[in-house]
Amino acid sequence: MSIAAVDDLALRFGERTLFEGLGFELEPGELLAVLGPNGTGKTSLLRILLGLLRPTTGSVVVEGCPPQERCHRIGYVPQQRVFERDVVLRGRDLVRLGLDGHRWGFGRFRHEDRARVDASLAEVGATAYADAPVGRLSGGEQQRLRVAQALVADPVLILADEPLLSLDLASQRGVVDLLDARRQSAGTPVVFVTHDVNPVLHTVDRVLYLAPGRWAIGMPEEVLTSGTLSRLYGTEVDVLNVRGRVVVVGTPDDQHVHHVENGH
Amino acid sequence: MFTQLLAQHFVHTALWAGAVVAVVSGSIGVFVVARGMSFAVHAISELGFTGATGALVLGIDPVLGIFGGSLLVGLVLGLLSLRGRERDSAIGAVLAFGLGLGYLFFSLYQGYATEALNLLFGNIFGVSDTQLRNLAIVGAVVLLGLALLYRPLLFSSVDPEIAAARGVPLRALSVAIFLLLALTTAEAIQVVGVLLVLTLVITPAAAAQRVTGRPTLALLLSVTIALVSTESGILLSLLKDWPPSFFITSISFAFYVAARYYDWSRGRQSRPATLLRAQALE
Numbered sequence: 138m139s140i141a142a143v144d145d146l147a148l149r150f151g152e153r154t155l156f157e158g159l160g161f162e163l164e165p166g167e168l169l170a171v172l173g174p175n176g177t178g179k180t181s182l183l184r185i186l187l188g189l190l191r192p193t194t195g196s197v198v199v200e201g202c203p204p205q206e207r208c209h210r211i212g213y214v215p216q217q218r219v220f221e222r223d224v225v226l227r228g229r230d231l232v233r234l235g236l237d238g239h240r241w242g243f244g245r246f247r248h249e250d251r252a253r254v255d256a257s258l259a260e261v262g263a264t265a266y267a268d269a270p271v272g273r274l275s276g277g278e279q280q281r282l283r284v285a286q287a288l289v290a291d292p293v294l295i296l297a298d299e300p301l302l303s304l305d306l307a308s309q310r311g312v313v314d315l316l317d318a319r320r321q322s323a324g325t326p327v328v329f330v331t332h333d334v335n336p337v338l339h340t341v342d343r344v345l346y347l348a349p350g351r352w353a354i355g356m357p358e359e360v361l362t363s364g365t366l367s368r369l370y371g372t373e374v375d376v377l378n379v380r381g382r383v384v385v386v387g388t389p390d391d392q393h394v395h396h397v398e399n400g401h
Numbered sequence: 402m403f404t405q406l407l408a409q410h411f412v413h414t415a416l417w418a419g420a421v422v423a424v425v426s427g428s429i430g431v432f433v434v435a436r437g438m439s440f441a442v443h444a445i446s447e448l449g450f451t452g453a454t455g456a457l458v459l460g461i462d463p464v465l466g467i468f469g470g471s472l473l474v475g476l477v478l479g480l481l482s483l484r485g486r487e488r489d490s491a492i493g494a495v496l497a498f499g500l501g502l503g504y505l506f507f508s509l510y511q512g513y514a515t516e517a518l519n520l521l522f523g524n525i526f527g528v529s530d531t532q533l534r535n536l537a538i539v540g541a542v543v544l545l546g547l548a549l550l551y552r553p554l555l556f557s558s559v560d561p562e563i564a565a566a567r568g569v570p571l572r573a574l575s576v577a578i579f580l581l582l583a584l585t586t587a588e589a590i591q592v593v594g595v596l597l598v599l600t601l602v603i604t605p606a607a608a609a610q611r612v613t614g615r616p617t618l619a620l621l622l623s624v625t626i627a628l629v630s631t632e633s634g635i636l637l638s639l640l641k642d643w644p645p646s647f648f649i650t651s652i653s654f655a656f657y658v659a660a661r662y663y664d665w666s667r668g669r670q671s672r673p674a675t676l677l678r679a680q681a682l683e
Contacts, residue, residue: 225619238569239569
């Protein structure tokens with residue numbers, strides 16, 4: 138029984154087709170990495186899954202319900218966007234917003250809610266800095282809190298949009314491990330949008346590769362091959378394995394070589 | 402002399418009016434500061450001036466003009482729901498035009514210049530009983546609105562992207578906060594005047610922001626600072642015959658400076674503590 142089903146999805150902006158005929162199902166506990174160069178609709182796909190963007194055609198169902206009806210909680214971890222230093226918000230306030238920030242009124246903070254917030258903070262190892270203003274925490278600490286915020290409401294599905302961007306290696310690993318632990322303990326599927334597959338390569342089940350106008354889905358060793366990517370891009374592309382890391386060379390914009398130079 | 406003044410009815414009215422406006426301004430201020438809307442406050446109050454002088458020319462109650470002008474520009478800014486630099490420049494353009502229009506109305510107006518001066522710098526001792534009643538009603542509306550919208554407002558102020566993902570209607574909230582701000586500004590104009598509205602809406606909240614990271618505590622602090630500044634400003638102006646607006650702005654600014662100093666000195670002390678924490682995490 139799948140948690141989410143995407144069927145015959147197409148997204149067009151005017152003349153431009155980002156993707157069409159896109160379909161896949163998410164099984165419990167599955168981690169799907171969405172890869173591909175900029176502008177191929179990775180973030181748009183997440184926005185469709187969140188119910189914030191209507192696809193041109195096709196349908197999305199999460200636990201039997203279209204996401205825009207919000208029958209189920211969907212956890213969302215965005216790109217790391219640093220909080221301003223003087224924002225009036227503590228770590229635990231940020232996490233609590235994930236629980237009831239969308240409700241009207243002041244809201245009574247009941248004992249069980251406090252316990253859930255505390256448990257989420259503990260789960261991501263953020264208890265030590267839960268009472269510090271978020272603007273004064275490091276990028277890695279802020280991103281842990283965002284993961285806690287996404288988990289606190291017990292989501293049926295977790296969507297992460299480049300959650301590792303601008304994090305150091307240790308923090309990257311921390312965030313990946315947290316999401317991995319959650320999908321294993323609670324069976325929550327994770328859709329993980331990233332430009333660099335390497336930080337999640339050890340834990341990923343399937344890969345959805347979005348190239349301009351074309352896509353492929355499958356096990357990483359099926360999709361991340363010179364043959365598949367050359368077919369997607371319609372040009373000679375090489376997938377190299379360098380010391381256990383996957384490097385893609387020869388894509389028209391050569392994004393991935395750039396990442397290697399960045400030392401990811 | 403001071404005790405005699407304290408027994409006067411108009412002094413009581415002034416103190417009550419100041420209290421109402423301070424509580425409302427201090428409350429909405431924390432959201433205004435969190436959303437970076439300080440410049441918008443200034444624009445809304447300038448347009449309140451335009452509305453008031455327009456009303457004077459037409460021979461109607463300037464307070465109605467204040468509300469009309471403020472609400473109109475509040476609604477437009479809220480509907481546009483612009484962000485960052487674009488909002489800054491749009492507000493600048495609207496503000497300049499509105500002020501020019503206000504100056505035209507002012508020069509067309511044949512009445513006393515003091516009335517316009519009162520609009521600009523406030524006339525708290527001129528508040529009538531009916532005006533006080535209206536201030537209280539409008540103030541209650543704003544506080545009720547803020548209480549109702551508290552959590553989604555906080556959510557969308559600090560984290561708009563996630564709030565939208567959770568179904569918080571950002572645009573509707575933007576319109577709502579701008580309209581509530583327009584009502585607050587129209588109230589504050591009657592106490593401290595167009596040019597000094599910022600002293601009650603921005604300064605207390607900006608000071609509170611320096612002192613605490615707790616949203617509810619910041620709200621309480623902001624209200625307290627606005628209240629103490631306003632009431633003591635009014636009382637001091639009875640002791641020394643200087644305008645109350647001067648005392649109010651000075652006291653709230655003193656709070657702001659003190660808050661910044663507190664924040665700065667705390668930052669110096671806590672630096673070793675952050676280092677320790679970082680080591681403990683590794």
